[in-house]
Amino acid sequence: MGVFPESLLKNLDLCIKCGACNHVCPIFISQGKMEVLSPRAYLQIPKMIEGELTMSVDFIEYAYECMMCGLCDDVCPVGIRISRLILGVREALIDQGYVPPPRVASMPTKLSEEGLAFGNREEKAKWLPPDYQPSGSDTFFFSTCLSSETPESAVAAFHLLKLFMDIDTIGREELCCGSFLRLAGYKYLSRGALEECVNQLSRLGVRKLVVLSRPCLDFIQKSGKFDAIHVVDVLKEAVDRGELKFNGTKKELRIGIVGYSDSYGLNLSSEELVSQIRGVKIMDMPSWATCGAGTLLSFKAGAKGIRGHFLEMLRIAKDMKLNSLVFVDASLYLVAREIARDKAKVHVYDVPQFLSKFL
Amino acid sequence: MKEGELIELFSGVVGSENVLVGEIELASYSYDASNIRGYPDIVVRPSSSDEVIEIMKMANETGTPVTPRGSGTSIVGGAVPIKGGIVIDLLKMNHIIEIDEDNLLATVETGVTVSELNKALTNSFYPIDPEVKGLSTIGGVLSEDSACPLSGVYGTARDNVLEIEVVLPNGEVFHLGKKSPSKERHLMDLIIGSEGTLGIITKATLKLKSRPEERYAFFVKMSDSSDAVSIVQEAEKSGIRISAFQSLYRDALREIGEEVGTDYIDFIGLIELSGDPLWLSTWIPKLREIINKLDPIEVEEVEGEEVKEYWRRVSVVYDIMRKKGMAGLSISFSIHKDKIRDSLQKVDQASMRLNLPAVTTFHPTLGWIIATFLFDPGKKKESERAEKAVSFVGEEVSRLGGSIGFGTGIGVSMIKQYVKSSPDAVKLLEFLKRTIDPKNIMNPGKLIPLRER
Numbered sequence: 001m002g003v004f005p006e007s008l009l010k011n012l013d014l015c016i017k018c019g020a021c022n023h024v025c026p027i028f029i030s031q032g033k034m035e036v037l038s039p040r041a042y043l044q045i046p047k048m049i050e051g052e053l054t055m056s057v058d059f060i061e062y063a064y065e066c067m068m069c070g071l072c073d074d075v076c077p078v079g080i081r082i083s084r085l086i087l088g089v090r091e092a093l094i095d096q097g098y099v100p101p102p103r104v105a106s107m108p109t110k111l112s113e114e115g116l117a118f119g120n121r122e123e124k125a126k127w128l129p130p131d132y133q134p135s136g137s138d139t140f141f142f143s144t145c146l147s148s149e150t151p152e153s154a155v156a157a158f159h160l161l162k163l164f165m166d167i168d169t170i171g172r173e174e175l176c177c178g179s180f181l182r183l184a185g186y187k188y189l190s191r192g193a194l195e196e197c198v199n200q201l202s203r204l205g206v207r208k209l210v211v212l213s214r215p216c217l218d219f220i221q222k223s224g225k226f227d228a229i230h231v232v233d234v235l236k237e238a239v240d241r242g243e244l245k246f247n248g249t250k251k252e253l254r255i256g257i258v259g260y261s262d263s264y265g266l267n268l269s270s271e272e273l274v275s276q277i278r279g280v281k282i283m284d285m286p287s288w289a290t291c292g293a294g295t296l297l298s299f300k301a302g303a304k305g306i307r308g309h310f311l312e313m314l315r316i317a318k319d320m321k322l323n324s325l326v327f328v329d330a331s332l333y334l335v336a337r338e339i340a341r342d343k344a345k346v347h348v349y350d351v352p353q354f355l356s357k358f359l
Numbered sequence: 360m361k362e363g364e365l366i367e368l369f370s371g372v373v374g375s376e377n378v379l380v381g382e383i384e385l386a387s388y389s390y391d392a393s394n395i396r397g398y399p400d401i402v403v404r405p406s407s408s409d410e411v412i413e414i415m416k417m418a419n420e421t422g423t424p425v426t427p428r429g430s431g432t433s434i435v436g437g438a439v440p441i442k443g444g445i446v447i448d449l450l451k452m453n454h455i456i457e458i459d460e461d462n463l464l465a466t467v468e469t470g471v472t473v474s475e476l477n478k479a480l481t482n483s484f485y486p487i488d489p490e491v492k493g494l495s496t497i498g499g500v501l502s503e504d505s506a507c508p509l510s511g512v513y514g515t516a517r518d519n520v521l522e523i524e525v526v527l528p529n530g531e532v533f534h535l536g537k538k539s540p541s542k543e544r545h546l547m548d549l550i551i552g553s554e555g556t557l558g559i560i561t562k563a564t565l566k567l568k569s570r571p572e573e574r575y576a577f578f579v580k581m582s583d584s585s586d587a588v589s590i591v592q593e594a595e596k597s598g599i600r601i602s603a604f605q606s607l608y609r610d611a612l613r614e615i616g617e618e619v620g621t622d623y624i625d626f627i628g629l630i631e632l633s634g635d636p637l638w639l640s641t642w643i644p645k646l647r648e649i650i651n652k653l654d655p656i657e658v659e660e661v662e663g664e665e666v667k668e669y670w671r672r673v674s675v676v677y678d679i680m681r682k683k684g685m686a687g688l689s690i691s692f693s694i695h696k697d698k699i700r701d702s703l704q705k706v707d708q709a710s711m712r713l714n715l716p717a718v719t720t721f722h723p724t725l726g727w728i729i730a731t732f733l734f735d736p737g738k739k740k741e742s743e744r745a746e747k748a749v750s751f752v753g754e755e756v757s758r759l760g761g762s763i764g765f766g767t768g769i770g771v772s773m774i775k776q777y778v779k780s781s782p783d784a785v786k787l788l789e790f791l792k793r794t795i796d797p798k799n800i801m802n803p804g805k806l807i808p809l810r811e812r
Contacts, residue, residue, distance in 0.1 A: 006737070013736030014686060016677075017392045019432050019494050023472065032404070033450040033470075034387075035431065036379070041387040048386050062383050077492075077677035 004050055004092045011088075014080055015043045021072035021082055026261065027065075027305040029288040030312040037065060037305045039072040039082050046089050061101050063089050064301030067309075068183065069261040069292030083292075090185030103300040104184045111193055117180040118300065119148025125172040127151035128158075134168050139208040140201065141169040141231075144216045145176050146296075146330050150337065150350075153330035157212055157231045157352040163359075164243040165234075167210065175200050179219035183297040190219070198223045210234050214266065214329045215293045232328060232351050236269035239276055246358040248278025255354075256283050256317055258336075259328040261290040270328040270351045277358045283320055289313050296331040299338070310339040317346040326354045362400065365423070369403045369445075372413045377404040377451070388428065388446045394688065394746075395436025395771045399426065399446040406451045408524060408532060408561040415559070416530035418445055422798050425528075427555045429470060429496030432489070434689055435770025437503060437554055441804045447559065449498055455479050456562070463567040464521070464538060469498030469560055476565075483567040486513040489766065491674070498560050504552030506766030511724030512602045513568060515766070517551040524562035525550050528796040538564060549791070554768050555802040556788075557795050571602070571633035574666045575643055577650060580627045580657040584608065584703055587628055587723040588696045593649040599642045601724055603631040605673045608703055608719035610710060614679045614733075624656055628723075629673045631666060676718045676731055686736040687718070688745040690773070691729045692756050693765035699726060705755040706730040709748040715741065717748070727766055728756075754779065769806045778808060 002009075021039035022028050028038040035041055042065065049059055063086070072082045090100075099105050107117045114121050127147045141161055147154035161167050178186075178193025201209065202225065209228040211217040220228045238244035257274065259267030274280055299306045314336070317325050324347040327333040333350035340348050362380065369378045379385065379402040389398045400423075405411045418425045424444030431438045440446050452470040459465070460483050467476060474493025476485050489495050489505040499505070501523065506515045513519060522536035535547045550557055581587070587606055594601050606628035617624060630650075632642050643660075650658060661669050680687055694702050699721060710717040710732065721728040732748040734741035753763050753773060757780030764773045778785050788807045792799070803809055 010737045014680075014684060016680070016686065017390060017431075018490065018492075019392065019430050020492055022430070023474070023492075023494055033453075034379070034384075034404070035448070036381075036384045036387040038387070040431075044390055045383055045386055048389075053382065053386060056382070058381065058383055077681070079681035 067292035068294030123148035128171040391431040391438040397441035399440040429499035435772040437770040503768035522564035578659040611718040685733040687731040691767040694761035
């Protein structure tokens, strides 16, 4: 009995195991180059599950190790889209009825009961003040499922946006776009979620959408419905137009910025925004200190590699005597906050939160 | 010894986080870039020579097989633990200890990759880059005595090393060589290229090369592969130093849709000259004359950065695999220059008999040929035919006097052909192996056949 579809296996078989992918994988590098946490292994192990290894809870967890940064895809000499295949593995597991790790497995129920991938409506109600009055604008802030787990991100972002633009938001009743379900391998559920989310936004007459988090932005852009843009890019535009200004700091602050390996624009906008603050010195992080669109999903799945990767970034930040690490996206900040909780030696922020300190 | 005891023993040496025994962890060390497979019982990840010594002592006491592993890029199964036991993953030993570019020397730990070393250098480079991506570790390069396109001028790995530190199976450590050419070179040569069957190279002082000031290349299309040999012979007579000469045989050209007509192209080649501009200015016209005398179908001349672009044109194996959606199985060997043409025909024969496309690259200066047979990875029959093709070429080339495994090692894949082609070498190796590794624990099953224990 095959677990994986023929087409997927055939694509996995194209891998010549040269290892080029391993040497660009941020997690492979940060985790001491253990083969098990490498793209080459992510492609090989599923084939073994089909033959010599037995399906196990360990394997299902393992299928969620990759954070989908896509660096391996760029170097594969035979052109395998590695991250797509890894997503294919997850989709096949779900199709076959295997249960993913708990915090991922809860997503479909959460979606059908509350219209969210994670978090809950009660928490989601809290980031927006109860007396909030809709402004009637056709530009909306999309706070994403993150707003119930990291309300501080949503609050900071919305506050900054309000300073220079007429912008509305849904708040408590906002529906999940399905991006995290997609990354988890729930192909059909995620499509359904996106449709409902788009319908809700369309009903409200939304034209422009400012999105708090990148995985959701990517997925909403697939619908092609709205002019969707990342909150960091909107802030950057406002600074360029001179509509948003920040104060400086007397004491020099050494900070590091952690971004995405495949989103140069977002990284650059973040850097330019932060460099507006006088007295902030941006230090170069090592090239492996980068993330992927699937970072938060993998963290929720309990990926050992993600945990280790963030611990290593925090350790390096401490070695570099940084005051803070600023993450270009709220989903990355959320992971950092969770991991830094016990061992915080360095402050962690996302871009809007960090900027808010200098208003 | 029971698994639990082994774990405890090794954890005491390297820390429990560097001892891996999980099913998936072990599975990830069951392959390299070849088709050979084998599961280890335990993976140990040392950070220093001292830890390697301790691990080897324990392995020797308990008679447990040990397979050293770097980046796992061997295409002959060099890093696969076919007898189980311990895989020593050396990637944590990745410190560059000293770089002395004035004297063109670098001392590194075994797990440093070629690209890591080259990135750390400013006006020199380490020339042995087997897969031209810098993925291999120095330990791997030395153990397999790797070759690369530049080997025609710089030699193979063994020609670019001055000192090695090696841990023998009983845990004794030896330092061989000096920073100057030493009397001990023959002893180093015993270890280098022995594919980890005599010991684990843990550290090395390497010779670096100055980056060439200028690059110039002839890109030729010619109608007879023996012309490639003529170019090399004439160039040698005229004192021209060809720094690299990579050719693509017609089987590869067919795959990339190169025109086959009345001007039948047998191979395309990139002949690179590099170095001092003064030398180049005398070499270039001479080489031009040599090439033109042979009546080439087409010649282009390129210089500087453009040369890189032309390298891409003669490095198409992966591109072809990508385009066709096919996998490949390779055989690497060297042969007397006069027999290059015959060897290429053997590849043709294998390709025809087994009905599989082949992509062949050859380096006329070295007499080095790498043939890759392409097959549909979804069809088991085809991958078996690819193995037959490789084995056919191996046998035929041995008969022609070729050296199987040149540049890549023998590993597991090429043992049968190696035993046939070099019986005396195998006999002497077995004698040495019995002396240095009486319990036969060092990378058993590689380079020479497994003996009954």
